[in-house]
Amino acid sequence: MKVLVTGAAGFIGSYTSLRLLDDGHEVVGLDNLNDYYDPQLKRDRLARLEGRDGFNFVKMDLEDRVGIAKLFADEQFDGVINLAAQAGVRYSLENPHSYIDSNVVGFVNILEGCRHNQVKHLVYASSSSVYGLNTQMPFSVEHSVDHPVSLYAATKKSNELMAHTYSHLFNLPTTGLRFFTVYGPWGRPDMALFLFTKAIIDGKPINVFNYGKMQRDFTYIDDIVEGVVRSLYTTPEANSSWTPEHASPAQSSAPYRVYNIGNNQPVELGYFIEQIEQSLGMTAEKNMMPIQPGDVPATYADIDALIEDVGYKPATPIEQGISQFVAWYRDYYKIKAKQ
Template structure:
């Protein structure tokens, strides 16, 4: 199969490209390598995949020096004409759209970035899939779409009309847009709601990275909602396994779907939404404890109130994922945090 993976300089995209390449698929990676966080980490991921930094030129495919069937192009999803040219030339079987402007808190500061990347950029992906049909479009949604919902665990059959950040609203918009194109043009589309992903090569704006950086400097870590937070922390390897399993089975439409009692997670159209989470929420203080154990350092803690746009708990119902793919994420937090710390020490010792 020939895959386009957008966001391959990013955390999940990097790991997904490697897994697909290791099993023999052909991958074209795509990323704009923006400076939302340290670009050296993004280039480091690419170099780990055999994409030499000095060879990267805008809009030109670069061949990997490590993988025969991997090439990468630096471009932006907002560049519709280039997207169309790329799709016309490469004729992808499957598209996995992981490129997005990430981060709940940053959406309070720079909302325009979310509209350009997550709305306009996603529209261009849909238009390209319409013009040059693919077997399956898989795209990243987010657990943040559950917003003000308090019924646990979060189910894809739940209504998600009360987002608490523009980031969450943009991800909900992606799901609505994908359904429209599935209905109108028959594009098989699957949205994946990821739950608090962590692990090696993770983003430096995420809690685990921020915590370890502060702890190694002897500085206090910021603990929001006074530590009364629960997250469905999900190891990146589990996320990637879930993506691959879902990508291998395009939705065909739910014959039992009814308009008088509509299931938000499926459709008569070839459209589906899944949660991918560990389905075992962990207290934030236990997560910090796992990091303290792995580092051998006790953290000084600065207790703070809940931040705007944040939610106190997430918890994934993965019943649909288990039923349809036979898979459930299960890496324990202690194990996943230990792997992150091992990578962090090795990477930054260089």
């Protein structure tokens, strides 16, 4: 296949592009290389892809309507994996317009490109943040997601609604993937694992929100990528028995599906920090703080639908994943282990 991967210089996008190349596909990677976090890290991720047979990079904003339309018309993609987005829950309180530009305007440009060029399957990143005020655990794709608590979450929910519209109107197969706290080597510097590791090494205190009682369904990057690629290979079909009176919100009479991808093993933040300390051989100085606006106290993925339809269950233990991240961090930043 020829596959467009948006956000190809990002954390998940770079890994996904590598995996598709390994599987023998042609990949066009799109990214705008913005400075939301260190662009050098994005360039270094991209360097792992450039030079590979079958990979081409395009620097472009998703909201570039004319540019995106031309790209789709010129390339005629078989599949699209949309991972580009303005990320971050807390940043959406400070800079809301960037979320609308990238996550809403950009997403409709992707949908239009798929619609007008007979793309066979669109897979796109949603987020566990869509569960918002829902407290029923584990989070199931059968639950209501009508009460987001951040603009970031609202844009991801809107992507699911927009995708369903295009699946219904234009018979475009779409699959939305609600990621649960992705971590691992080459990860984002604004995420807890990266922030904590850097601060501990630098001898600086870390902010521990919700007094360390926060729970997250941390999901290792290799598990996420496996789920993404298997989802691409599993094109959804319309459910002819679906009715709105007894409806699953995760499927439809259109070729539309939504899945959770999580480790199915929520971990308390306190234990997460202990594992970083153990991997580093150092102790963190902790600032215990209340929960932040836009945050939810816990996430926990029900992945039954993913197992049933896609045949995959994430399984990397948190201890192994953190150890591999710390080893990468030391190597990337040339930091020697404490003796």
